[in-house]
Amino acid sequence: MKIIRLLLLALLMSVFVPVTGTIANEADQKIEIKVAGLYCPFCSYGLEKQVKKLDGFKAVKINIKKGTAEITFKPGTKVSEKAILAAVEDAGFDLDGVEWLSGDPKK
Numbered sequence: 001m002k003i004i005r006l007l008l009l010a011l012l013m014s015v016f017v018p019v020t021g022t023i024a025n026e027a028d029q030k031i032e033i034k035v036a037g038l039y040c041p042f043c044s045y046g047l048e049k050q051v052k053k054l055d056g057f058k059a060v061k062i063n064i065k066k067g068t069a070e071i072t073f074k075p076g077t078k079v080s081e082k083a084i085l086a087a088v089e090d091a092g093f094d095l096d097g098v099e100w101l102s103g104d105p106k107k
Contacts, residue, residue, distance in 0.1 A: 038064060
């Protein structure tokens with residue numbers, strides 16, 4: 001009985017491990033944007049609300065002290081600076097710069 005359980009476990013692992021391995025190879029895309037006028041939690045909320053509307057959005061970390069937002073997108077998402085600029089402007093701010101931390105479309 002114990003041997004059958006081990007064989008069943010080995011079979012299940014051989015089926016699921018390759019699938020998990022291919023998914024793990026895809027990396028999230030991350031950018032950091034510099035935003036002029038980001039001074040308080042209400043500002044942060046307004047920016048977050050607009051950034052969440054971007055296609056492929058996954059997460060955002062806003063640093064009020066530095067005036068930056070690190071945005072993470074799902075793997076394979078086409079991210080354009082034009083869309084980011086529109087989201088920042090819709091929140092009522094000016095975009096001072098975009099730095100691709102991973103997944104730069106220009107590379």
